[in-house]
Amino acid sequence: MFFDKTVLDNGITVVTETMDQVRSVALGFWVRVGSRDEPPGFGGMSHFIEHLLFKGTEKRTAEEISATFDRLGAELNAFTSKEYTCYYSRFLDEHLPTAVDVLVDMLQGTLFADEHVKSEREVVLEEIHLHEDTPDEQIHDLFAQTLFGSHPLGAPILGQTESVETFGRDDVTKYFSDYYLPENVVVAAAGRVKHDEVVSLVRDRLHLNERGEEMRKSYAPKPASEVMVRTKQTEQAHICYGTLAFDARSEDRFALTILDTILGGGMSSRLFREIREKKGLAYSVYSYHSLFLETGVFTVYAGTRPANAEEVIKLIQAELDDIVTNGVGEDEFAKVKDHLKGQLVLGLESTRNRMTRMGKSELTQGEVLSLDELVARIDRVTRDDVARVARELLRPDRMVLSVIGPFESEKLAHLLGEGVA
Numbered sequence: 001m002f003f004d005k006t007v008l009d010n011g012i013t014v015v016t017e018t019m020d021q022v023r024s025v026a027l028g029f030w031v032r033v034g035s036r037d038e039p040p041g042f043g044g045m046s047h048f049i050e051h052l053l054f055k056g057t058e059k060r061t062a063e064e065i066s067a068t069f070d071r072l073g074a075e076l077n078a079f080t081s082k083e084y085t086c087y088y089s090r091f092l093d094e095h096l097p098t099a100v101d102v103l104v105d106m107l108q109g110t111l112f113a114d115e116h117v118k119s120e121r122e123v124v125l126e127e128i129h130l131h132e133d134t135p136d137e138q139i140h141d142l143f144a145q146t147l148f149g150s151h152p153l154g155a156p157i158l159g160q161t162e163s164v165e166t167f168g169r170d171d172v173t174k175y176f177s178d179y180y181l182p183e184n185v186v187v188a189a190a191g192r193v194k195h196d197e198v199v200s201l202v203r204d205r206l207h208l209n210e211r212g213e214e215m216r217k218s219y220a221p222k223p224a225s226e227v228m229v230r231t232k233q234t235e236q237a238h239i240c241y242g243t244l245a246f247d248a249r250s251e252d253r254f255a256l257t258i259l260d261t262i263l264g265g266g267m268s269s270r271l272f273r274e275i276r277e278k279k280g281l282a283y284s285v286y287s288y289h290s291l292f293l294e295t296g297v298f299t300v301y302a303g304t305r306p307a308n309a310e311e312v313i314k315l316i317q318a319e320l321d322d323i324v325t326n327g328v329g330e331d332e333f334a335k336v337k338d339h340l341k342g343q344l345v346l347g348l349e350s351t352r353n354r355m356t357r358m359g360k361s362e363l364t365q366g367e368v369l370s371l372d373e374l375v376a377r378i379d380r381v382t383r384d385d386v387a388r389v390a391r392e393l394l395r396p397d398r399m400v401l402s403v404i405g406p407f408e409s410e411k412l413a414h415l416l417g418e419g420v421a
Helices: 045-052 062-071 093-109 114-132 135-148 169-179 195-205 253-264 270-278 306-326 330-347 351-365 371-380 383-393 409-420
Strands: 003-007 013-018 024-031 075-080 085-092 185-191 227-231 237-245 285-291 296-304 400-405
Touching: 003 195, 013 195, 013 351, 024 093, 024 351, 045 075, 045 085, 045 114, 045 169, 062 075, 062 093, 085 093, 085 351, 093 185, 093 195, 114 135, 114 169, 135 227, 135 237, 135 296, 135 400, 185 195, 185 351, 237 285, 237 306, 237 383, 253 270, 253 285, 253 296, 253 306, 253 330, 253 371, 253 383, 270 285, 270 296, 270 306, 296 306, 306 383, 306 400, 330 371, 330 383
Parallel strands: 013 185, 227 400
Antiparallel strands: 003 013, 024 085, 024 185, 075 085, 237 296, 237 400, 285 296
């Protein structure tokens, strides 16, 4: 695994990985802007702009953009996160110039026409309504709100209905010009591709606004509240239970990955075995972690019948307490390391996975680690490291709880307070 990296004179970064054994190329244009960057009244603007970039440019209509990639048998898509937005495609290597041309056109030639703003506003509002009707997705937004409060990381990626309803063309173009700057863009490509060709295509075609002032504000969050309940008539109680963790550049992120996998990273994980296999109290139970600029998150999710919510929360905390008190055995530790290394290698058989890892790593960490470096970082983690991280993060007094279900808020808060004390 070998990466090439070039920073153009205007600040755009290009990273590539050549894979001669494949015929495809995965190409992504990563922009350092997400929901955390949105000022009051602009909630959801990053995601809204992602939609608008597919609506047509000065050179191509929306239909022509889609038709171009359909004709090539290629994929075209995009997504928005809390800290970045990505526009990506996967195609045969011979179509690299066409793919770059269209994606660049979308990034710098989108019309942001009034009629597009109005029509897409309705589409996004429907997406928000759909999300609100999906409690197993909505609970993660509620948890972020509970954990981060007024910190920008607490804002939902889709935004709020009341803000999206007010978006106008001037709002869109101002936000776009503030963040879609050369120094905020990473172009990542993996597959049968030559680095110099990608650099040449990007240098010749992508001409964004000149560099501007640093817009992103960074400061450490503090947990906003301990328990947040959203009363809703659902068949299941949807539970998120977790805490603040490490930032994207912390060396402890590798120990956290191992801890996360042990607790809720699959069918062999402690939470899955205890809550689903032994107790039969949930169909879905897992943990995950997210890493951001100045902090991170460790979260456990479970969906269970409302009558079982208190017991499930107690079982989650019991598993967290056990790993804090007793640590991890040698056999379990070795199995999880092997699992992580196997998943890492298998995942890198995909050009899109490799492109995603490069783009995200360069944008959020400022470096891309090779496979050998990643394996070495995992191997360097000791059982003592995992135990130390568990003791630091998983104390009951650090934990935050969010629940969606048919509960009275005050009563449930009291019950759950007893359950996690």
